[in-house]
Each structure stands twice: as structure tokens, then as C-alpha cells.
Amino acid sequence: MNDLYQTVFVIERSDDVAAALRAVREAIASLGYDRFILASLSPVRDEFVERVYWVEGDWFDDGSLVDPDTYMRHCPITRHVLATDEPFFWSKTRSSKGERYEVVRRPKGTGIHGLQIPIFGRTGLKGAVSFGGEKIDSSARARFILEAIGAVAFRTAQRLLEGPGTSATMRLSPREREVLRWIAAGRRQADIAVTLRLSERTVENHLRRARHRLGVATTAQAVRAAIQSGELGD
Secondary structure, eight states, X not given: OHHHHHHHHHHXXXXXXXXXXXXXXXXXXXXXXXXEEEEEEOTTSSSOEEEEEEEESOTTSSOOOOOHHHHHHHOGGGGGGGGOSSOXXXXXXXXXXXXXXXXXXXXXXXXXXXXXXXEEEXXXXXXXXXXXXXXXXXXXXXXXXXXXXXXXHHHHHHHHHHSXXXXXXXXXXXXXXXXXXXXXXXXXXXHHHHHHTOOHHHHHHHHHHHHHHHTOSSHHHHHHHHHHHTTTOO
């Protein structure tokens, strides 16, 4: 239990995103979880997922980056947080008919399994944290540990990524900002690739990472968010 207290302390007191992520990663790995996602939610919006704060691991087994749109499209089980105020286990299995997500009492068998934790604030549901893996510990002890880590990780993500001292340049790399500047200037991706001597696929990857870091679903939204935050002003 002392290890849990130490992990929570490190995450909560961290002023560095990388250090907080490392603490979460190391803690959940001992329980068989190798991926996690933290997202802010808005029950009154059709989009539901407002922003993806942190993502760890290959959630969709194809190396794709996770933004609000892909998260909702690929992981419909997320909406179950509207029907409960308790953490719940889930399983994702594959068959000839495709992927199937379901809420389960206790994960078993092959596939990806996990625990989803609703996060509540003064105004109600604020977000959710989901941990996943192929061979997870689903005991009561593991659930208690993950609930504690998930809650403090969510608060830390909000503080570091949305707090008044957060710098937008901490979220985008120089190349991501450069590509967004060209998009804002009206250039096509093919033209940007030629100008920067990159492949079109690399340009698209930079744009996807920028959307992911900014927590938006489209490139147009990424440009708008970057302009509003001052990232493209230099």
C-alpha cells in the first residue's frame, strides 16, 4: 500500500507531463495493464468526448493516434459511463464480424480487457479514465489501486494541460507548428510535403499528432485552437 501512496504522491505533485505519465505507466504495468486513456467528457454534447488528455499504448492495434473522433468511433463502450457512477470492466474481442465491446462483470478469455473509471466533479460527470491490457489483474485490490491512480491522473492532466501556466508550445513540436502554419496559410498537404521535403504521409502524421495534442477532431479545429492559444503567432 505504501507503493500506491508514493505513486499517487508523485503524480499529484508532478509539474512535468512526462514524469506523471511515467509514474502511471509503471504503476499499472505491475497489474498487467499496458495502455490507458484520459479524456474529458460532456454529457450534454453530441460529440460527448471533449478532449483526449493522455493516451498510452496501441488502443486500436493499428498504430493510429487517438483523438476525440476516433475514440468515440472505435470505442462505443465509453458511453456506458452515462449509465453508471461506478467503475466497470469491459472486454474487446474480435470475430469474423469485427470487433465487439461489452461491459463485463469479470474479464476472461482472449482479447483486450480493461477498467473504465468515471470522473465526477461539482457539476457532475467530468471525464473518464480507461486502463487496458491483454492479461490484467481484475481483483478488488487492483480495482481500488486503479481508481485511486485514475482519479489523481485525471486531475493532474487537467492541471498540467489546462492550467493558467500551461504553455501551448509544450503540446506541439516545432515541426507540428510549422505544418499547421502552412495549413493556416492555405497550402495543401501535397505542397507542404514538397516545401518541407517530407512525404505526404509524414505531413499527415504531423497533423494527426497536432490534432491529438490539441484534443480536437479536425485539422481546421487544430488550426483554430493553435491560433487562439498563440502557437502560430511567432
